Amino acid sequence: MEKLVELRGIVKRFPGVVANDRVDFELRRGEVHALLGENGAGKTTLMNILYGLYKPDEGEIYVRGRRVELKSPRDAISLGIGMVHQNFRLVESHTVLENIILGLGEDKLRIDFEKHRRRIMELAERYGWRIDPMVRIWQLSAGEKQQVELLKILYRGAEILILDEPTSVLTVQETRRLFEALRRMAREGKGIIFITHKLNEVMEVSDRVTVMRKGRVVITKETRETTKAELANYMIGRPIVFGQKKVSAKLGSIVLKVIDLKVLGDRGYPAINGVSLEVRRGEILGIAGVSGNGQVELAEAIAGLRRPLAGRILLNGVDVTGMDAGKMIELGVAYIPPEGNKLGIVPGFRVVDNLFLKAYRYPPYSNNLLLNWGKMLEKAQELIEEFGIVTPSALSRTSSLSGGNIQRLILARELSGIVGGIPRLIVAAYPTKGLDIGATEFVHDLLLRYKEMGSGIIFISEDLEELLLLSDKIAVISGGRIRGVLAREEADAEKIGLLMSEAVIQAG
């Protein structure tokens, strides 16, 4: 089988870390090659090198057997390499068409919009996507944005495709459709590098798999000759337990009561439309649903970040409707925001600054005027150890941490109880999105620990597997309404899916 890409002895150093340490990697024609590894293992770095975004410190790159020097993405593109980045790289205010033809040398000067529109529609149809090229990006769902990213590279006729965690933003159905498209592209003779943290996906879609760990390649194997357990073992260097680990905590009094809540979304129409909920001490209430159905607005309203339009929120029986976030923090509400690396930290700040983003105002860390850096650094060191944050030091810039470690940092800040003690209520919005299995397990264990200590927990996720694993009750949300609440014993993927789709039928 022809080798499309071969990387030999790639080394890339960043200040304080060796992100890639003598990495060898190869991609064959017609295969889907999964790249697996913990957060910070160096997957994105390696792919950025293959795409010409980073220059390697050492090593050689071969494309179709020829040694190449990649100075910029332009060089990579001209060799038929395309990359879909971990975070979308789309111009939100431009149309789909404008994004797709961006940088394309074909039109000399004037853009022939009609020609491109037709060709994009044809290409999209080939992979079973329906997309209007004249729509603006910000109007699209995450799944559609993903399709635009793919169209961008397919439109250039790329045959080496790099997909960096493409499924972390997709729903189950969207993921399935993506996989069908990927298999089809492989049949057409393209080579696809597919980065993910989900072992199920590796088993389902890939032909071969390469595992990275701490900047090095551990092994490359045919997918059918390996198992999930074996891959997990390679990835984190220890076996991992799949499935049940229930903690039985006694359910206590009602911590949170939400009554007929209505909340406005960003675009000015109600995102939450009459939701009522109840969470008890020691209870995990899972919220299942396709993202973008009001989950974030609900979470933000409870955390005091968004003023409800109508309805009431009671915390331990006290009406806290409309209180601001500062008050809610003091009352013991911890909020873990979605997309932590965007909304949860200040990237330019140091690790210690981000750890104390909330607590800096309170003694002993401040006396209303001066900050006590000694105390803060001491506590930061403790938290770094307790929550396993991998960072050169407490004084490193937060933006250079990998996604998993940023999430750990946020959890440390929110859950450590520096302010207000052990949280009474934890609102966790997609806390494991983009995390590797080790880190995911860590988050799960952490939530269960707080459940045991008596916190009430709202756990928002799109991943049914983890919802079923952790929740005591699962509420299914869709179109800003709760479509049903299932006790854990009666809940299964099918029932939940049915509740979601029923709502769709009603709405449609």
Added chain:
Amino acid sequence: MIEWIESVLGLTIQVGTVYLLASLGEIYAERSGVLNLGLEGIMVMGAALSFIFTLAYGHLAAILISVIAGILMSLILAVMAVYMRLNQTVTGLALTMLGLGLSGFLASPEVRKVILLALNPSLPESLLAIQEAPKLPEIHVPLLSGLPIIGCFFRQNVLVYVSYIAAPLMWFILFKTRPGLSLRSVGENPAAADAMGIDVFRVRCLATMISGGFAGLAGAYLFLGFQPFWQEGLTAGKGFIALSLVILSTWNPLRAILGAYLFGGVEVIQYRLQLFGLGALSPYLLAMLPYLAAIAALVAVSIESVRKRIGVPASLGIPYSREE
């Protein structure tokens, strides 16, 4: 009455052209993500150089030199703000200070005399000391210039006609061509543009140079086409008004035409009122109008949905770097 309207309209166009030329270039810079606050300084340099070079070599050379000087000055900004990623506000304001100081120095009587003699030793003594230069001649377009009222659009100097052509042309390039798409993308999301193989730094550098070239031209026009008497700090804040016009036009060259004539009109009416003795209390109020309009525009574009519809350059003022 018709005569009065014609004279006001004619003047409005003449004043408005200063703003139009300057803001056209600035729109390109800002669409690419670079805020060129050096506009005022580049314009005043353009004015000073066009003064000196008109005396020495005539109009054409003077205009060319002003444009080239504008490009070179903005290149300083591009190197500092784009490549070295320094703060654009600080570097831009520094450039304005530099332009104001340097133009005053170069055009001061003693220095000017030395320069003029060096440029053209055969210049008669009488030209060495004067504070003015010949104005650009008006060109009357046959037929069109004879029309009532709108005829005054066609009794203007060459740089006004340049602005008539430049505005729609620059709109077309920005919104309908490949280079224009690259430029807008770089200002919206440089990481996305970079990933598609566009050289973000080069595009930003070029756009900044375009803004410099137009600012130089605006300066030359201000002096040669409108007010050919040299005085220090001749631009008197017109560069900053052009900056606010860019916002008012929501970064669109066609809307900039309307805005430029609007600002021009306000200024002309203000002069007229003063002539009638009515302006005594209002000149400051009227002078405030452009800024008020810009603030209103800023408030409007701060609304998320408006922003997305008209496409405020999302990365305006933010330096780009790949490995961060």
